[in-house]
Amino acid sequence: xxxxxxxxxxxxxxxxxxxxxxxxxxxxxxxxxxxxxxxxxxxxxxxxxxxxxxxxxxxxxxxxxxxxxxxxxxxxxxxxxxxxxxxxxxxxxxxxxxxxxxxxxxxxxxxxxxxxxxxxxxxxxxxxxxxxxxxxxxxxxxxxxxxxxxxxxxxxxxxxxxxxxxxxxxxxxxxxxxxxxxxxxxxxxxxxxxxxxxxxxxxxxxxxxxxxxxxxxxxxxxxxxxxxxxxxxxxxxxxxxxxxxxxxxxxxxxxxxxxxxxxxxxxxxxxxxxxxxxxxxxxxxxxxxxxxxxxxxxxxxxxxxxxxxxxxxxxxxxxxxxx
Amino acid sequence: xxxxxxxxxxxxxxxxxxxxxxxxxxxxxxxxxxxxxxxxxxxxxxxxxxxxxxxxxxxxxxxxxxxxxxxxxxxxxxxxxxxxxxxxxxxxxxxxxxxxxxxxxxxxxxxxxxxxxxxxxxxxxxxxxxxxxxxxxxxxxxxxxxxxxxxxxxxxxxxxxxxxxxxxxxxxxxxxxxxxxxxxxxxxxxxxxxxxxxxxxxxxxxxxxxxxxxxxxxxxxxxxxxxxxxxxxxxxxxxxxxxxxxxxxxxxxxxxxxxxxxxxxxxxxxxxxxxxxxxxxxxxxxxxxxxxxxxxxxxxxxxxxxxxxxxxxxxxxxxxxxxxxxxxxxxxxxxxxxxxxxx
Numbered sequence: 001x002x003x004x005x006x007x008x009x010x011x012x013x014x015x016x017x018x019x020x021x022x023x024x025x026x027x028x029x030x031x032x033x034x035x036x037x038x039x040x041x042x043x044x045x046x047x048x049x050x051x052x053x054x055x056x057x058x059x060x061x062x063x064x065x066x067x068x069x070x071x072x073x074x075x076x077x078x079x080x081x082x083x084x085x086x087x088x089x090x091x092x093x094x095x096x097x098x099x100x101x102x103x104x105x106x107x108x109x110x111x112x113x114x115x116x117x118x119x120x121x122x123x124x125x126x127x128x129x130x131x132x133x134x135x136x137x138x139x140x141x142x143x144x145x146x147x148x149x150x151x152x153x154x155x156x157x158x159x160x161x162x163x164x165x166x167x168x169x170x171x172x173x174x175x176x177x178x179x180x181x182x183x184x185x186x187x188x189x190x191x192x193x194x195x196x197x198x199x200x201x202x203x204x205x206x207x208x209x210x211x212x213x214x215x216x217x218x219x220x221x222x223x224x225x226x227x228x229x230x231x232x233x234x235x236x237x238x239x240x241x242x243x244x245x246x247x248x249x250x251x252x253x254x255x256x257x258x259x260x261x262x263x264x265x266x267x268x269x270x271x272x273x274x275x276x277x278x279x280x281x282x283x284x285x286x287x288x289x290x291x292x293x294x295x296x297x298x299x300x301x302x303x304x305x306x307x308x309x310x311x312x313x314x315x316x317x318x319x320x321x322x323x
Numbered sequence: 324x325x326x327x328x329x330x331x332x333x334x335x336x337x338x339x340x341x342x343x344x345x346x347x348x349x350x351x352x353x354x355x356x357x358x359x360x361x362x363x364x365x366x367x368x369x370x371x372x373x374x375x376x377x378x379x380x381x382x383x384x385x386x387x388x389x390x391x392x393x394x395x396x397x398x399x400x401x402x403x404x405x406x407x408x409x410x411x412x413x414x415x416x417x418x419x420x421x422x423x424x425x426x427x428x429x430x431x432x433x434x435x436x437x438x439x440x441x442x443x444x445x446x447x448x449x450x451x452x453x454x455x456x457x458x459x460x461x462x463x464x465x466x467x468x469x470x471x472x473x474x475x476x477x478x479x480x481x482x483x484x485x486x487x488x489x490x491x492x493x494x495x496x497x498x499x500x501x502x503x504x505x506x507x508x509x510x511x512x513x514x515x516x517x518x519x520x521x522x523x524x525x526x527x528x529x530x531x532x533x534x535x536x537x538x539x540x541x542x543x544x545x546x547x548x549x550x551x552x553x554x555x556x557x558x559x560x561x562x563x564x565x566x567x568x569x570x571x572x573x574x575x576x577x578x579x580x581x582x583x584x585x586x587x588x589x590x591x592x593x594x595x596x597x598x599x600x601x602x603x604x605x606x607x608x609x610x611x612x613x614x615x616x617x618x619x620x621x622x623x624x625x626x627x628x629x630x631x632x633x634x635x636x637x638x639x640x641x642x643x644x645x646x647x648x649x650x651x652x653x654x655x656x657x658x659x660x661x662x663x664x665x666x
Binding site for chain 1: 408541543544547548550551552554555557558559560561562600604605606607609
């Protein structure tokens with residue numbers, strides 16, 4: 001049995017607007033486990049940030065329980081909580097004059113005395129955090145001189161140095177490019193499994209989450225929270241609940257979201273890979289019906305339609321558009 | 324090593340501070356050389372009796388006030404810039420100086436506006452200080468009451484600015500209705516002056532400045548956490564509400580008392596923290612607080628020395644000099660490419 005670190009039971013959360021209560025999340029139950037990377041997915045406005053706020057102890061629970069290591073989060077003081085839980089946010093806030101090393105050292109703030117003097121134990125944890133995030137070589141670089149991806153990794157190192165059991169990351173990769181997103185999520189996965197942390201990542205990247213997460217939490221309006229192994233959720237078709245409406249679906253074979261095939265009557269003959277991309281392009285151009293099949297010849301890449309030859313898909317679509 | 328560079332810088336800047344202090348007290352309508360000042364202070368042998376008077380009862384307190392004001396205003400500015408995460412915040416954004424101005428304006432102007440001539444005649448320095456402190460304190464209490472109810476530091480900034488302009492408007496109304504003499508008196512006060520304080524006033528001011536520095540020393544670690552913004556600071560165990568009160572108390576005491584005693588002194592609070600960041604290339608408040616204090620003192624001592632117009636008995640108002648020095652510094656900073664990133 002895995003050890004659960006954070007437990008939510010029938011949790012209800014919300015805000016007060018004036019005198020009226022406005023509940024955002026109702027009856028939420030889930031757990032975060034040790035050594036696991038959990039990804040929280042859901043459309044905008046469904047209450048992901050609200051949930052994160054309450055985990056960070058910044059929003060009192062209305063009903064139900066939210067407990068960390070067996071103690072209710074509401075009963076933690078700010079300082080106690082900061083020793084067990086650290087956070088990385090999506091907005092890039094950083095003072096440019098600070099070095100990466102100094103930023104990571106800020107993570108030790110909850111543990112040091114009033115001047116913030118670091119002892120050997122603190123320094124060891126900072127070095128370790130830099131090592132795990134592969135940021136050692138950038139230790140003395142100023143934050144203004146490194147890239148966005150590196151800065152976010154430095155923020156993760158800072159959260160690591162804070163040395164809590166739980167790390168919460170609110171869309172940590174929102175401002176980053178694809179390669180950096182993959183790198184950071186794999187990094188988090190490594191940290192979770194090797195350092196005994198329990199990590200919760202709020203993200204919109206379904207594909208990366210599927211690949212890296214040990215567990216998914218799916219939040220959707222008006223539906224109960226779904227929790228499970230990513231693979232289970234894929235095979236039981238529950239991922240489609242993330243995609244309200246009929247337009248999109250989750251393609252099990254390819255592991256990604258795509259537009260539902262609107263019954264296209266186009267016939268393509270030849271290499272399957274090429275046929276897939278040609279079909280995609282035709283779908284985008286709203287071409288659903290053709291009078292004759294398209295033949296694909298490999299090697300010199302030729303598309304033959306009604307005895308005309310095309311060497312690029314664009315040319316074919318231009319031709320079809322004109323006729 | 325970076326650390327040794329920072330320590331060397333401190334050493335150098337303290338030397339510059341000592342030099343500026345000596346320069347400041349030896350310049351004036353009568354030039355008195357530093358060696359004479361040394362002999363006078365330590366061996367009590369002055370060339371002329373009048374020199375002893377000038378140094379001991381005028382220039383020395385004035386130089387000390389310059390140091391106190393430099394320290395206090397720069398420390399207020401640094402706290403506010405970090406707390407509000409805004410590079411253009413200064414000690415006056417919470418309306419503190421306008422409050423002091425209001426107090427003094429009521430004392431000087433309202434008397435004449437309502438036809439009470441008694442006040443404008445024998446106005447003692449203590450009355451002005453008292454009025455300034457009351458005004459600054461009043462605005463501080465009002466801002467604090469509002470601060471109690473709000474969560475967001477940006478809102479506090481805006482409220483401070485609004486209080487400031489409302490208070491300035493009241494001052495304008497008072498000025499409009501007041502007599503020429505009172506108006507001139509108030510205008511001179513609003514130009515600022517470091518001189519004219521006697522030793523008992525200097526000791527009161529030093530006491531208030533020392534008390535005002537206490538909250539900074541207590542919360543230096545929290546200011547470092549605030550560099551990452553309020554949400555991160557909270558996640559590191561910092562209580563922003565507590566820190567906000569510390570900041571209001573500290574800047575209220577520092578900027579409030581200095582404005583009450585010396586009149587408004589512009590730009591030091593905004594410009595000095597930036598100079599400290601630039602020179603020390605650091606964001607660590609354990610470095611920046613002492614660094615800003617030293618640079619603030621040097622800047623005010625030099626500005627005051629420059630305002631004496633060597634060789635002449637005339638003096639420029641200190642507020643004009645700091646503005647003339649400070650405005651180009653701030654413009655230069657803002658024009659630097661990386662300014663917003665480095666902050």
